[in-house]
Amino acid sequence: MWWSKAGAALIAILPVLAYADATIPLEITCPAVPGARQTNVQVFDGPPADGASLIADSGDMHHGTWALGYVYDSRRVVSVQCGYADGQTREIVLKSRADTCSYLIDKSGSAHLSCK
Structure with missing residues (x-):
């Protein structure tokens, strides 16, 4: 009977294991710089x-x-590299694998980046 409990436990955690292996997007956010709007992103x-x-x-x-x-x-x-209107830049190293990164410049001219 122990094997039926072990089998039931395995079946119960399979969805969790499958989810853990899924690609989770990295939401990259450039740091805010007081008094300076973010204007560009370079990869x-x-x-x-x-x-x-x-x-x-x-x-x-x-x-x-x-x-x-x-x-x-x-x-x-x-x-x-995040660029700001006053000429400052900030760097972020993506040590975890990101297969794609996408950028969006909104109507205000601010840059946004999402990597996964």
Whole structure:
């Protein structure tokens, strides 16, 4: 009879295991800078200091998407640089794999980024 309890327990946790393996979006938020509006986002293969800025695979001045899986497949990381109206920048390193990042520039001119 112990095997029926073990089987029932396994069946009960299977949905949890399946959910745990699902891709969960990384909501990347550029940090707020007092008195400065965020105006742009750049994505890099490696650190921004290396200068390997990536061009979005699709999009225009208001929205677009980068495919990034190949960067992680090559054992490198993606970095995001957030730009502000006063010229300041902030960097975020995406150590966890993100296969795509998408940006949106809203009507106020503020930039938003979502990676998954």
